[in-house]
Amino acid sequence: MMNREREHALLRITAQYTDETRTGQHPKLGDYLARYPQYADEIADFVAYFHAFEEDIAVGGTIEAATEASIEDAAYPQLLEGFHIAAEAAIDSIMREQESINVVEKVRSRKKTTSDLQRVAEAQENYQMP
Amino acid sequence: MIQEYSQAVKDDEREVMFVQHRVHLARLFSTLPSYGSSAYWRVLEEPDIHLALPLEVLVKCVRASVPRRDKVGQKRIFEILFRRIATSNARWVHNVLRTSHLSLNEQTLLVHDLYADICECVIRAVIDPTRLFWEENFLHCLSYERKRVYQKFMQREERWRNHHNQSSKHAFRSSLENVDQVKPDIRRKTRIWMVEDEVARQALLAVEQNDIPGLVIGLPDKLKAVVLLIFWEDRTEKDTAQILGITDRTVRNRLKQALLLLHQQLEIEREMQ
Numbered sequence: 001m002m003n004r005e006r007e008h009a010l011l012r013i014t015a016q017y018t019d020e021t022r023t024g025q026h027p028k029l030g031d032y033l034a035r036y037p038q039y040a041d042e043i044a045d046f047v048a049y050f051h052a053f054e055e056d057i058a059v060g061g062t063i064e065a066a067t068e069a070s071i072e073d074a075a076y077p078q079l080l081e082g083f084h085i086a087a088e089a090a091i092d093s094i095m096r097e098q099e100s101i102n103v104v105e106k107v108r109s110r111k112k113t114t115s116d117l118q119r120v121a122e123a124q125e126n127y128q129m130p
Numbered sequence: 131m132i133q134e135y136s137q138a139v140k141d142d143e144r145e146v147m148f149v150q151h152r153v154h155l156a157r158l159f160s161t162l163p164s165y166g167s168s169a170y171w172r173v174l175e176e177p178d179i180h181l182a183l184p185l186e187v188l189v190k191c192v193r194a195s196v197p198r199r200d201k202v203g204q205k206r207i208f209e210i211l212f213r214r215i216a217t218s219n220a221r222w223v224h225n226v227l228r229t230s231h232l233s234l235n236e237q238t239l240l241v242h243d244l245y246a247d248i249c250e251c252v253i254r255a256v257i258d259p260t261r262l263f264w265e266e267n268f269l270h271c272l273s274y275e276r277k278r279v280y281q282k283f284m285q286r287e288e289r290w291r292n293h294h295n296q297s298s299k300h301a302f303r304s305s306l307e308n309v310d311q312v313k314p315d316i317r318r319k320t321r322i323w324m325v326e327d328e329v330a331r332q333a334l335l336a337v338e339q340n341d342i343p344g345l346v347i348g349l350p351d352k353l354k355a356v357v358l359l360i361f362w363e364d365r366t367e368k369d370t371a372q373i374l375g376i377t378d379r380t381v382r383n384r385l386k387q388a389l390l391l392l393h394q395q396l397e398i399e400r401e402m403q
Contacts, residue, residue: 004260011263015270016144030359034373035137044355049277051343053225057218083219083245087212090249091205094257099201 010039014046021055152266158183159190166203174210185214185268192256193265208253215272219248222276229344240283247279284348345392353388356381 013036020027029047033040163169174191176182188211195204223244227237252275255261264271342362346354355374359365360381365373371381 004262008263011267011270011274014274015263015267018270018273028363029355030363030365030369030373033355033359037375040355040374041351044358045351046274046277048343048346048354048358049280050273052229052347053222053280053344054273054276056225057221083216083223083249084212086242086245087209087216087249090246090253091208091212094250094253095201095205098257 006039010042010046013039013043014050017043017047018050018054021050148266155184155186155190155265158187162187162191165194165198166200171206174207182214185211186265188214189256189264189268193259196257196259204257208256211252211256212249215252215269218269218272219245219276226280243283244279247283248276251275251279281347346388349388349391353384353391356384357388360385 013032017027017029017032029044032043032047036043162173174183174188188207192204192207192211195207223241226244227240230237230240232240252272255264255271255275261271339362342358346357349357356370359370359373360367367378367381367385371378374381
């Protein structure tokens with residue numbers, strides 16, 4: 001599992017690559033690998049994936065994306081419907097999971113508080129005035 | 131020297147842009163109406179894409195809901211987020227399906243699994259306050275997450291290693307079909323590399339440049355860079371070795387390994403027919 005700092009650095013570097021690609025600057029993979037040799041494998045991995053699957057996906061929030069979105073809504077109705085169903089299910093599932101974690105934490109916290117109180121009571125009993 | 135200087139200038143300009151972008155997002159978030167008010171939800175649920183809040187600000191809103199333990203509010207913001215990225219995800223799934231050559235039933239299962247995985251990954255990433263880049267560039271983080279989902283899914287399904295899968299074809303099949311064919315005409319517009327291995331040279335001449343990224347996804351990480359630099363960026367072995375800080379021999383060995391894997395995969399595909 002990558003540590004957060006490394007992940008952040010990689011995201012920054014690959015975001016720059018994708019920005020440059022999308023703005024028509026034709027960045028060179030070799031330049032990136034030469035500049036960031038410590039991340040060479042990960043950069044090559046992402047670049048291959050990006051050009052295979054992500055390059056033609058419009059970046060949201062732009063006018064072009066909005067136009068494409070309306071076209072694509074018509075083109076992929078079944079895919080979109082499936083996505084909405086999956087999104088709803090995932091949200092519900094993770095909310096339930098979070099609630100379970102909160103309940104477990106509360107129980108543990110209560111047990112800890114009870115045992116702390118018991119220890120204090122015992123300590124008071126055992127304390128003898130000089 | 132001049133190149134390094136101009137790169138440093140570009141880096142500084144880029145850093146300034148990052149800071150301005152962060153300041154802009156922070157200002158948008160701080161000027162929102164008070165949390166949970168009707169005005170707050172009106173802003174978050176703005177339907178006009180040109181007026182809607184950036185996705186990065188919505189991430190901040192989710193994270194603001196966590197200490198408030200506002201599950202209903204959190205869910206509502208996630209629904210807004212997913213609605214906004216639905217088309218992008220649908221397009222991505224379409225791109226994945228396009229390369230998979232699966233039967234209809236398998237496609238249906240694949241779509242369901244991909245959506246479920248990406249939704250779960252996005253939710254977990256957004257509620258994790260240590261994943262800071264989601265507050266800077268949401269869509270890029272989404273791309274990264276989709277890559278992970280795609281690769282995990284492919285590994286889980288063992289499509290890259292399953293010799294017994296009779297019903298579906300490998301993702302690279304359409305590209306690999308060209309690998310063994312010796313084309314008399316040179317498809318590439320640039321110079322021919324002189325590589326020791328005759329098979330590798332034939333593969334080099336046969337593979338279409340646009341197919342290269344999809345082809346290398348299944349390769350081990352160490353081999354990807356070599357293949358991309360030589361096949362896709364038209365670099366020489368020497369240049370590749372210099373860029374990666376390895377020897378020429380290592381480049382040739384990695385190239386051989388990569389082509390061997392691709393050939394093996396093609397043989398598996400043929401046996402499955």
